[in-house]
Amino acid sequence: MGNRTMAVRYARALVDVLSDDADLSRVQGDLDVVAQILHDDGEIRTALMSSGLSRARKKGLLELLARKADFHPACRRILTMLAESNCLSVFTEMQQAFAGLCDERRKIVAAEVVTAVAIDPGREQDYCRSLERLTGRQVRLQMRIDPAILGGVVTRIGSQVYDGSVRGRLQRLQTRLRGE
Numbered sequence: 001m002g003n004r005t006m007a008v009r010y011a012r013a014l015v016d017v018l019s020d021d022a023d024l025s026r027v028q029g030d031l032d033v034v035a036q037i038l039h040d041d042g043e044i045r046t047a048l049m050s051s052g053l054s055r056a057r058k059k060g061l062l063e064l065l066a067r068k069a070d071f072h073p074a075c076r077r078i079l080t081m082l083a084e085s086n087c088l089s090v091f092t093e094m095q096q097a098f099a100g101l102c103d104e105r106r107k108i109v110a111a112e113v114v115t116a117v118a119i120d121p122g123r124e125q126d127y128c129r130s131l132e133r134l135t136g137r138q139v140r141l142q143m144r145i146d147p148a149i150l151g152g153v154v155t156r157i158g159s160q161v162y163d164g165s166v167r168g169r170l171q172r173l174q175t176r177l178r179g180e
Helices: 003-017 021-040 042-049 055-068 073-084 088-106 121-135 166-178
Strands: 108-115 138-145 152-157 160-165
Touching (some): 021 042, 021 088
């Protein structure tokens, strides 16, 4: 079984045991804390990812962290399961999969919006509202600047891409002129 598949299974199991939005939010915050610690503290990251440290020691380290940070019981259990199964290497993918499943459960869709230059927050909010009307869902907007698109906007929602960029228009025009 691949790491991605394993990570999604752990994430789905975690989402399935949580009954309400408050629990989802709390566990998501707990997982963010673990991710931040793994990012910031090289010693802890190395210890947890090392084959030299026993599963029992990894489990103990995670239990101590969870107790001190007062993690949700479901978060404690998933961390323990990852340690016992020697699967801590899938933590980051599991955290990302969990966030995606939480969004799905809350009916939130992520949209990446690429512009050639930064746009003001008012236009960003207008664009977000337009996307919410288009999708019928709440939209989590991620803005990115890419001068290579020359102008306009490229929006990605899931696998759907809406290319309103100048570069995209020029490429489509070029294709039509070539008769392709």
